[in-house]
Amino acid sequence: MRKRLETHRILLIEDEKKLSAVVARHLTGEGFAVESSPDGEGLMKRLAGSSFSLIILDLNLPRKSGFQLLLELRAEYATLPVLILSARDGVPDKVRGLLLGADDYLTKPFDLSELSARMQAILRRAHPAPQTTLSAGDLTMDLLNQKVRRGSADVTLSRKEYALLEFFLRNKNQILTRKRIAEQVWGYTFDTGTNIVDVYVSYLRKAIDDGASQKLIQTVFGQGYMLADDGDRK
Numbered sequence: 001m002r003k004r005l006e007t008h009r010i011l012l013i014e015d016e017k018k019l020s021a022v023v024a025r026h027l028t029g030e031g032f033a034v035e036s037s038p039d040g041e042g043l044m045k046r047l048a049g050s051s052f053s054l055i056i057l058d059l060n061l062p063r064k065s066g067f068q069l070l071l072e073l074r075a076e077y078a079t080l081p082v083l084i085l086s087a088r089d090g091v092p093d094k095v096r097g098l099l100l101g102a103d104d105y106l107t108k109p110f111d112l113s114e115l116s117a118r119m120q121a122i123l124r125r126a127h128p129a130p131q132t133t134l135s136a137g138d139l140t141m142d143l144l145n146q147k148v149r150r151g152s153a154d155v156t157l158s159r160k161e162y163a164l165l166e167f168f169l170r171n172k173n174q175i176l177t178r179k180r181i182a183e184q185v186w187g188y189t190f191d192t193g194t195n196i197v198d199v200y201v202s203y204l205r206k207a208i209d210d211g212a213s214q215k216l217i218q219t220v221f222g223q224g225y226m227l228a229d230d231g232d233r234k
């Protein structure tokens with residue numbers, strides 16, 4: 001399993017002690033931080049005091065049912081991920097659970113690996129990984145470390161060149177007018193009458209395209225520039 005950057009806190013609401021212990025042990029082994037609760041007592045208070053990434057919810061519970069808990073929870077937390085884990089395998093129960101706002105419904109008996117795979121799927125949707133690299137052709141930009149490589153070679157850029165390249169990469173394969181580039185990279189909202197964009201594009205070309213068999217930055221006559229995945233081969 002891929003290592004997670006953050007530890008997800010899971011609240012497991014399950015009254016069957018043995019099952020609860022088995023699930024908690026498995027999930028802890030998978031890198032989750034698990035808190036167990038044998039019923040929904042004080043659920044809202046518990047949620048208010050800490051940040052859980054996901055709740056695993058049994059349906060047949062003492063006192064309040066899982067359905068009732070889900071209803072109360074959804075009134076306050078519209079998007080907190082909930083996975084129902086229940087022996088109730090009838091379609092009406094599944095439909096009811098999902099309509100009440102559960103993100104997934106797994107019936108007992110179940111396989112522990114399926115439980116964690118479903119949890120990962122829910123968490124991926126809830127917390128999409130931020131984009132950390134941009135690329136075009138064999139050029140890559142590492143946004144975390146602000147490093148640029150063309151093929152296997154490091155590329156050194158000034159701050160403005162870097163900003164210009166990032167703008168090109170985020171809008172690659174599109175024609176960008178000088179006006180739009182000046183607005184987005186330099187913050188100019190008026191025509192300065194300077195050729196600053198052309199000057200910096202030429203710096204950037206020197207840095208990333210000089211000596212490369214494929215030129216990523218293209219001049220689109222009368223319109224502007226474009227950085228293309230399949231640039232001109234010279």
Ligand code: CA
Pocket residue numbers: 014015016058059060061
């Ligand atoms: Ca139960």
